[in-house]
Amino acid sequence: MNDSIAISQGRIYGHCAAVLVLIAFAAAGPVRAHHSFAAEYDPDRHGTLRGEIVDVQFVNPHVRYRIRAELESGSVEEWELQTHNVRTMVRMGWTAGTIEVGDRIEVSGALGRNGVRKLSMDSVVLADGTRFEPRGGEVADAYTTSEINADPNQSYGVVTNAYPIDITGLWDNTYRFRLTVDDLEPRPTPFTPEGKAAFEANENWRDPSKSCRSGGLPRLFGSPTNMEILDVGDYYLITQANRPRRIWMDGRTAPPPGSAPSPMGFSTGRWEDEVLVIETTHLEPGWLDGSGLPMAGVGTRLVETYTISEDRLSMERRMTIHDPNYTEPLVRVRGSARNDDLQFVLDPGCDPRGYYRDLQQQGLIEALWEN
Numbered sequence: 001m002n003d004s005i006a007i008s009q010g011r012i013y014g015h016c017a018a019v020l021v022l023i024a025f026a027a028a029g030p031v032r033a034h035h036s037f038a039a040e041y042d043p044d045r046h047g048t049l050r051g052e053i054v055d056v057q058f059v060n061p062h063v064r065y066r067i068r069a070e071l072e073s074g075s076v077e078e079w080e081l082q083t084h085n086v087r088t089m090v091r092m093g094w095t096a097g098t099i100e101v102g103d104r105i106e107v108s109g110a111l112g113r114n115g116v117r118k119l120s121m122d123s124v125v126l127a128d129g130t131r132f133e134p135r136g137g138e139v140a141d142a143y144t145t146s147e148i149n150a151d152p153n154q155s156y157g158v159v160t161n162a163y164p165i166d167i168t169g170l171w172d173n174t175y176r177f178r179l180t181v182d183d184l185e186p187r188p189t190p191f192t193p194e195g196k197a198a199f200e201a202n203e204n205w206r207d208p209s210k211s212c213r214s215g216g217l218p219r220l221f222g223s224p225t226n227m228e229i230l231d232v233g234d235y236y237l238i239t240q241a242n243r244p245r246r247i248w249m250d251g252r253t254a255p256p257p258g259s260a261p262s263p264m265g266f267s268t269g270r271w272e273d274e275v276l277v278i279e280t281t282h283l284e285p286g287w288l289d290g291s292g293l294p295m296a297g298v299g300t301r302l303v304e305t306y307t308i309s310e311d312r313l314s315m316e317r318r319m320t321i322h323d324p325n326y327t328e329p330l331v332r333v334r335g336s337a338r339n340d341d342l343q344f345v346l347d348p349g350c351d352p353r354g355y356y357r358d359l360q361q362q363g364l365i366e367a368l369w370e371n
Contacts, residue, residue: 150338176335195325216263
């Protein structure tokens with residue numbers, strides 16, 4: 001901020017600071033309590049702003065607003081407000097019209113680090129008194145379901161091959177969903193020394209998803225976005241979050257080591273009795289989750305098993321990650337279910353402008369091009 005802030009005995013007092021006294025709070029909600037959030041926001045500094053909305057960006061990777069906050073001195077400062085992605089907000093009943101330019105609101109949440117004028121939206125009060133709290137368990141609750149709405153006698157797609165089980169069609173990945181942060185087993189994370197050093201060196205702002213680049217595998221595996229599986233003859237085509245993936249089923253082998261990697265890698269599959277097994281290599285280096293757990297790329301191998309329920313209406317998907325950064329494999333488990341009301345919806349677009357604005361304010365634009 002332009003005005004000074006003094007910190008004393010766990011409390012933060014703002015002199016001519018934005019509206020209310022800024023106070024410490026004990027802990028972030030479950031969805032906030034991870035390495036990525038802590039690198040961008042300070043969970044021990046909580047602020048409340050009141051003012052007029054001057055810009056709305058209801059786009060991915062995060063819904064953002066700009067507020068002209070009124071200070072006690074009578075002056076104003078523009079702040080950026082940030083919350084979850086479009087899909088999450090819509091599932092919680094939040095739309096592009098919930099907050100519009102010209103609306104006057106009160107908003108509270110954790111403050112940005114390094115003096116950046118930004119706030120993570122934990123609660124919002126509209127001019128008419130309506131209150132929203134887009135945080136904590138509400139996020140997971142918006143996605144997770146344990147119910148199945150499907151007909152076991154219905155055909156869900158065209159079957160080309162005589163595989164043991166027909167998995168063609170749409171699958172609802174909100175079934176038994178859990179957040180893809182700190183979800184990998186075992187715990188504590190079994191780092192190698194090199195892996196631990198890489199994790200500690202990771203910086204939140206380098207997360208590819210923040211700049212609208214594909215997070216690829218294995219992060220997409222953990223997403224609650226709907227999944228469509230097509231039997232195309234030589235391969236299964238799996239589409240999720242607008243990203244196609246081929247699972248070659250014709251017995252071909254992976255390209256030799258050193259071949260060009262990609263975010264989705266090269267995948268081959270086979271049926272073992274009634275379990276589909278998929279192996280993936282040739283992945284680009286990246287992150288295993290939003291906390292910055294590193295993935296080497298070279299030497300990384302993913303093994304997935306899709307175990308179908310007896311009634312064929314649900315399945316457990318298990319991914320085992322073999323990576324040089326860890327002394328033993330890491331495991332991520334998800335569920336999928338048929339849903340007769342499910343429709344394949346294109347993923348909302350993504351706008352990286354807020355990301356680059358953050359980098360500019362923090363003097364990190366030049367550092368972006370390093371490495």
